[in-house]
Amino acid sequence: MKPDRTAFRIAVLAGLVVLAALAAPARAAEEDLFAFIPSGGKTLLIQVIHGNPPAAEIRAILTGTRTRDEWQAYLERRQSALPGLKALTDKQRLTLADYLSFNMPLAADKVPADPGKADWAKLLPPDGRDLAMDQCQFCHIITVVVTQTRPQAAWMATMHTASHAKIAMTEKEREALASYLVLNAGIPIEQVPESLRAAGASY
Helix, strand or coil: CCCCHHHHHHHHHHHHHHHHHHHHHHHHHHHHHCCCCCCCHHHHHHHHHCCCCCHHHHHHHHCCCCCHHHHHHHHHHCCCCCHHHHHCCHHHHHHHHHHHHHHCCCCHHHCCCCHHHCCHHHHCCCCHHHHHHHHHHHCCCCHHHHCCCCCHHHHHHHHCCHHHHCCCCCHHHHHHHHHHHHHHCCCCHHHCCHHHCCCCCCC
16 A cells, blocks of 8 residues: 555644744744844844835845945935834934945845845845844853943954954954944843843953
């Protein structure tokens, strides 16, 4: 008697669905645990894009070349055309402007013909929060990083010490991470979940 391949495939698919359902709460709990860390520019840009602005406005951002100050002024001027900007605080708009100054323009082959169908999470470069979460926790708890208030030069000096220089980041990513931390770190320990308050390292 031949095995019922259709039934087998259905059983496998059902198993995968169950596993995904079990993993989802764990992912959500992890995201909630780190919710105290401010959103980075990539996340903020995706929020703005999800506000359904005209495609031409999205393309103008993806192909623009500006300094952080110029991006900040641009975002202030374009609030009526980019409704998602109105939901951002001044600090979030500055974080977004900072991200854009490091990552725009996108390469021509990455600018989607139809912004409505783009997978922005994969298309856009990581932001400072992404880099902190992905790179800083290999050696110590993230709290060590995000509770410090330091100038850009101090963050860059740390990133060029022997123990940090071997981390797989480009110089541009190091600068973007440092810039994000200048704007968004210095989080009071009272805002950090208790499970993340343990000492992890010192500089």
